[in-house]
Amino acid sequence: MMNKRHIVVFSGGSAANNLVDVFGKVAEDKECSLSYIIPISDNGGSSSELIRVFGGPGIGDVRSRLVRLIPEDPSSPETTAVKTLFNHRLSPDSTQARHEWLDIVESRHLLWTSIPSPKRELIRSFLNTINLEIVKRVRPTSSFNFQSASVGNLFLTGARLFSGSFESAIYLLGAITGVPSNINVIPAINSNFSHHISAGLQDGTVITGQNAISHPSAPSAPTPATLTTSSSAANLLQEEETISPMTKHARTLSKELTEHDTIEDANLPGSLPTLRKQYIAFTKTHTSDLPSRIERIWYINPYGQEIRPAPNPKVLESLESASAVIYSIGSLYTSIVPCLVLKGVGEKIRGSGVRYKILILNGSLDRETRAAGCEFTARDFIGAIAAACNGGEVREEEWGMYVTHVIYLEGEGTPRVEREVLGRAGVECVRIYGRKRDGEGEEGGMLYDGTALAQALEAIIGGGKRGVVDRSRRNTLGISGVAG
Structure with missing residues (x-):
């Protein structure tokens, strides 16, 4: 059983x-242990290629958190080198990436320079x-594309295939890199299989796959083409003009299924093509708005049918022993x-005796929370969290069972906070200091000050006076970015 003084953080990867x-x-100041619950449904980036060829969970966010937790030690070239290795991405050019990968596995790459032989050979x-x-x-019909592949993702997949256990692979990476033993990185689902999500929009649209929901992109490689003669192509074109849109969609889907079934990979024949493509190259910014707000997120099997999988038992165990739950910044519908x-999970959050349930509100809005010109407010964020926990809409007066506090920033591009409405719902609002986001991104927004955020969290969890932070303190914890 975990320490009763325990903090559970729900988060995705890069933002948190x-x-x-x-x-x-x-956690250190409160003498608490700490658990991060990380989703495994991401099917974009280099994870998409690992899923296409090997199946298995989307491991990018888990790897990202493990590497971020490697202790910083400027006096240790080995620690720095190991962290650099597991954070390294291969060249965006697929041919160069393949040659670079061979240099790494054959121990010729400069990345190995400061890693001692015993550890190097274990990793290799x-x-x-x-x-x-x-x-x-x-x-x-198919070969692995090393383009922009993460060395850490490849290591975790190799360890998972060797041991037959995703959690063993996580343990191994943590042990090799020195991740503190009082910090747990827990995949939301402990599985050797892929788990994908779909989003239902208010206008009835269904979007399949996390990549298509949060940062849609074209497949990184075309599917095999079907050869036709010029005359048959002309006949097909003439026919296309007379058939209905529904028939066109059915024929397109059938064609994609047939083409993908000619590719030998780790996915079941007949499964949804959108879950079996490479989505290596994508951008998280400058994406178009959704046509309608997201109403619900659910898991699907490889054929698109809704399922409700069980969580990793360690998720429920960590919630059972938690004194505080934190919903971190990040993508609301694809990370939290x-x-x-x-x-x-929702039942545990509602009824396990967790006293503090804290939402750190995003400092900006993204594609998931800025749909069809309608921007989310704090009320929308909390309603979405409560509905996800409850399995359906929750009345405002019951929101306090899932969120007790909201920490937020004020400034251009930040979500609006309805303090009076949330106060009546039993949710306390804590405004803290932040700074304006720098950079060329079109979303704007604010960034959290690390010292102010730590003070606010400690005040809430400690039960002290809330909502008062020292605005004169500088950001000493090096927060450099927030995803809306």
């Missing part, structure tokens, strides 16, 4: 990574495991909600 030092400081053994599996799966809709 900027708050890791804050959460670590709060799992990289060679995944390399052997890649070579074994090469077929005329996929953890909350799992069977039994």
Whole structure:
């Protein structure tokens, strides 16, 4: 059983990574252990290629958090080198990436320079495991694309395939890199299989796959083309003009299924093509708004049918022993909600005696929370969290069972906070200091000050006077970014 003084953080990868030092400081000051619950439904980036060829969970966010937790030690070239290795991405050019990968697995790459031989050979053994599996799966119809591949993702996949256990792979990476033993990185679902999500919009649209929901992109490689003669192509074009849109969609889907079934990979024949494509290259900014607001998120099987999987037992165990739950910044519907809709999670949050349930409101809005010109407010964020936990809409007066506090920033681009409405619902609002986001992004918004956020969290969890922070303190924890 975990320590009763325990903090559970629901988060995704890149955005919440900027708050890791804050959460670590709060846990240390409060003498608490700390658990991060991380979703495994991401099917974009280099994870999409690993899923296409090997199946298995989307491991990018788990790897990202583990590497971020490696202790900083400027006096240790080994620690820095190991962290750099597991954070390294191969070249965006697929041919150059393949050559770079061979240099790594054959111990010729400069990344190995400061890593001592025993540790280097241990790491290489799992990289060679995944390399052997890649070579074994090469077929005329398909081969692994190393473009922008994460070395850490490849290591975790090699360790998972070797041990047959995702959690063993996580343990191994944490042990090799020195992740503190009082910090747990827990995948929301402990599985050797892929788990995908769909989003239902208010206008009835269904979007399949996390990549398409949060940052849609074209597949990184075209599907095999079907050859036709010029005359048959002309006949098809003439026919296309007379058939209905529904028939066109059905024929397109059938064609995609047929084409993908000619590719030998780790996915079941007949499964949805959108879940079996490479989405290696994408951008998280400058994406178009959704046509309608997201109404619900659910898990699907490979054929698109709704399922409700059980969470990793360690998720329920951590909630059972938690004194505080934190919903971190990040993508609301693809980072936080996929953890909350799992069977039994909402019930644990509602009824396990967790005293503090704290939402750190995003400092900006993104594609998921700015749909069809309608911007989310704090009320929308809390309603979405409560509905995900409950399995359906929750009355405002019951929101306090899932969120007791909201920490937020004020400034251009930040979500509006309805203090009076939330106060009547039993949710306390705590405004803290932040700074304006820098950079070329079109979304604007504000960034959290690390010291102010840590003070606010400690005041809430400690039960002290809330809502009062020292605005004169500088940001000493190096927060560099927030995803809306």
